[in-house]
Amino acid sequence: MKYPVRLHLLAALAMSSLSLPALAAPTFINILTGGTSGVYYPIGVGLSQIYGQQIEGAKVTVQASKASVENLNLLQNGRGELALALSDSVGDASRGVAEAGFKQPLDRLRAIANVYPNYIQIVASQASGITRLEDLKGKRISVGAPKSGTELNARAILKAAGLTYADMAQVQFLPYAESVELIKNRQLDATLQSSGLGMAAIRDLAASVPVRFVPVAAEVVAAIGDPAYQALPIPAGTYDGQNEDVPTVAISNLLVSHTGVSDDIAYQMTRLMYENLPRLGNAHSAVKTIDIKTAARHLPIELHPGAKRYYEEVGAL
Numbered sequence: 001m002k003y004p005v006r007l008h009l010l011a012a013l014a015m016s017s018l019s020l021p022a023l024a025a026p027t028f029i030n031i032l033t034g035g036t037s038g039v040y041y042p043i044g045v046g047l048s049q050i051y052g053q054q055i056e057g058a059k060v061t062v063q064a065s066k067a068s069v070e071n072l073n074l075l076q077n078g079r080g081e082l083a084l085a086l087s088d089s090v091g092d093a094s095r096g097v098a099e100a101g102f103k104q105p106l107d108r109l110r111a112i113a114n115v116y117p118n119y120i121q122i123v124a125s126q127a128s129g130i131t132r133l134e135d136l137k138g139k140r141i142s143v144g145a146p147k148s149g150t151e152l153n154a155r156a157i158l159k160a161a162g163l164t165y166a167d168m169a170q171v172q173f174l175p176y177a178e179s180v181e182l183i184k185n186r187q188l189d190a191t192l193q194s195s196g197l198g199m200a201a202i203r204d205l206a207a208s209v210p211v212r213f214v215p216v217a218a219e220v221v222a223a224i225g226d227p228a229y230q231a232l233p234i235p236a237g238t239y240d241g242q243n244e245d246v247p248t249v250a251i252s253n254l255l256v257s258h259t260g261v262s263d264d265i266a267y268q269m270t271r272l273m274y275e276n277l278p279r280l281g282n283a284h285s286a287v288k289t290i291d292i293k294t295a296a297r298h299l300p301i302e303l304h305p306g307a308k309r310y311y312e313e314v315g316a317l
Contacts, residue, residue, distance in 0.1 A: 032083035034067035037177035046283030068149030086149035091300035110304035122214035124190035142179035160223035176201035196286030266306025
């Protein structure tokens, strides 16, 4: 007589389990950034903390990378959900410019926001005697990782100034921190870095050895012939010993996602960033220039529908 009772209990348990709600699958958000000594990485960490706490079920990671070009190729292949990248690199990616590192057009990319400008910061040791772009001839320089956004910027600016890598005594393809250490050790004369203002590696260099910031004249910016490049100064006092504005060129940074990210998650990522800008500003001072009024302007690719929905809600289109 015990067996029928046991069978009834098993049947009742089976029926009750069918009525339990299924556990929601976690939402994975991998944020692609740049080198840990740059600006992308701390911003990515700041966003990860916000999303991890405020998007239900989110599992958020931050990945250091070679920045723009690598990030965009990873996004196209679904190996990340959000990335920072330079707008000129995004435009090249959408067109499939092979020499910029894109073997074919990356058609899955979608914009989340135009966030803040990267400034080209050409820093030379005073001992090198470099004060102008022309003085880079015969010198040892670093221009960022090969085919990174920074290195593509370097090629464009040097070409507009009538220079090539062949004019240099040595060209190193190194990220921020390594370039700075070589200048400190007198193994390098100058470095060209594309970054937000107040970058940690350049702050460290300016505080360690006497340096000069090499200007990029407005006519050189115009000669680049790409609307993504705009003439803007590095404001006086940004770095130790930099007592005057330095004319240079700036390129917008974008937050980019892809078509495989749901509209709801893209909407939440966009909304939470703008609703938490003061908190995100603690990650890096570059965030303080982010303005929702320019979020959807001058984008080289389509907006993600989720981001577009948010901008429509707040009247930012």
